[in-house]
Amino acid sequence: MxxxxxxxxVCRVLGEFKSRPSLGITDLARRTALLPSDVHRILTxxxxxxYVEQDLETKRYRLGAGLLRLGLTTFQRNVLHxxxxxxxxxxxxxxxxxxxxxxxDIQECEVFLVDQVDPPVDVLFKARLGSTASAHSTALGKTxxxxxxxxxxxxxxxxTGLPKITGHTITDLAALESEFQMIRQRGYAVDQEESVEGxxxxxxxxxxxxxxxxxxxxxSMTADRFRVSNRTRLAAQVEAAALELSAALGxxxxxxxxxxxxx
Numbered sequence: 001m002x003x004x005x006x007x008x009x010v011c012r013v014l015g016e017f018k019s020r021p022s023l024g025i026t027d028l029a030r031r032t033a034l035l036p037s038d039v040h041r042i043l044t045x046x047x048x049x050x051y052v053e054q055d056l057e058t059k060r061y062r063l064g065a066g067l068l069r070l071g072l073t074t075f076q077r078n079v080l081h082x083x084x085x086x087x088x089x090x091x092x093x094x095x096x097x098x099x100x101x102x103x104x105d106i107q108e109c110e111v112f113l114v115d116q117v118d119p120p121v122d123v124l125f126k127a128r129l130g131s132t133a134s135a136h137s138t139a140l141g142k143t144x145x146x147x148x149x150x151x152x153x154x155x156x157x158x159x160t161g162l163p164k165i166t167g168h169t170i171t172d173l174a175a176l177e178s179e180f181q182m183i184r185q186r187g188y189a190v191d192q193e194e195s196v197e198g199x200x201x202x203x204x205x206x207x208x209x210x211x212x213x214x215x216x217x218x219x220s221m222t223a224d225r226f227r228v229s230n231r232t233r234l235a236a237q238v239e240a241a242a243l244e245l246s247a248a249l250g251x252x253x254x255x256x257x258x259x260x261x262x263x
Contacts, residue, residue: 009034013042014051014063022060053107065105068112080215081115083248084206091219091241092117095234098220099241101206102140106152109160110134111141114215133195136176137165139203140216143189146180147205147213168193188235189216193223200226202234204242209250217242 012032016023025043029036043061046052050066084101092099098118102111110132135141136157145153162171170176183189191201203218219238221229243253 009038010042010046013039014046014067017052017063022055022058022062024058024060028061050107065107068103068105079249080245084115084217084245087241087245087248088115088117088217091217091237092119094237095219095221100140100201100218100220101215101245102138102218103215104135104141104144105132106156108132109136109141109156111138111144111216134163134165134169136162137169137191137195138218139189139191139201140218142179142191143183143203143205143216143218144213146183146189165195166193166197168197170194186235187239190231191218192226198223202231202238204235204239205246206242206249207246207251209252211251214249217245 009032012034013028016028016031023031025036025039028034028043029039032039034042043052043054047054047061047064050064051070052061053064054061080101088099088101091097096119098116100113101115102113104111112132133141135145157173157176162173162176163169164171170179179189187204189203191199191203193200195201199220200223201218201220203216205213206215206217208214217238219234243251
């Protein structure tokens with residue numbers, strides 16, 4: 001069967017990014033032997049869906065977060081998912097709670113699920129892999145955002161805003177920055193019905209061998225159960241799980257000399 005011409009062109013354009021982080025229209029046209037007008041139309045469509053992003057200063061394009069979410073089936077087999085899965089399962093069993101592993105899509109200011117384990121009880125909603133949520137309304141998102149450079153964070157929030165997801169969502173920037181300060185001090189974030197009515201979460205950061213926060217682990221339960229739980233103990237268990245995964249990825253809180261990046 002003859003392949004679809006348009007899809008073939010799209011694949012040729014995307015394929016050029018495997019060896020180069022960013023490319024301009026003229027360069028892409030030369031490398032793919034396509035007309036610049038065709039390349040421009042393809043990139044415009046891909047950008048609409050978040051599969052490519054354009055640097056407004058250089059006008060060059062790079063792969064976008066949309067492709068990462070689209071490729072979660074493959075992504076699940078990488079080291080983060082492979083090493084994180086047993087840790088999530090153990091934490092879920094310990095706490096009898098839903099546990100999640102997520103990363104941040106900085107362009108959309110959303111967290112997207114890499115993996116989750118649901119317990120047999122207390123499940124208010126069943127998230128699916130690759131599903132997203134506003135970062136500022138979740139423990140997962142807040143714990144990652146708290147580690148970000150303030151100027152970068154402000155630029156993102158200026159573009160995306162702080163939409164109200166529930167009646168408990170933090171929508172004031174000053175209040176959110178105060179929350180970030182607390183997260184940095186205590187080492188974990190809390191979502192108290194800010195993303196889903198009736199559900200509360202505790203999230204802790206996952207770091208790589210360069211000590212950079214690349215994701216977060218959280219435990220979720222009903223608000224009623226959360227209110228009568230020992231929050232310090234819950235946070236300590238989630239933090240231990242996040243540190244275990246971080247160590248598996250090469251993170252060493254004492255320094256980077258004894259570890260190498262996994263993968």
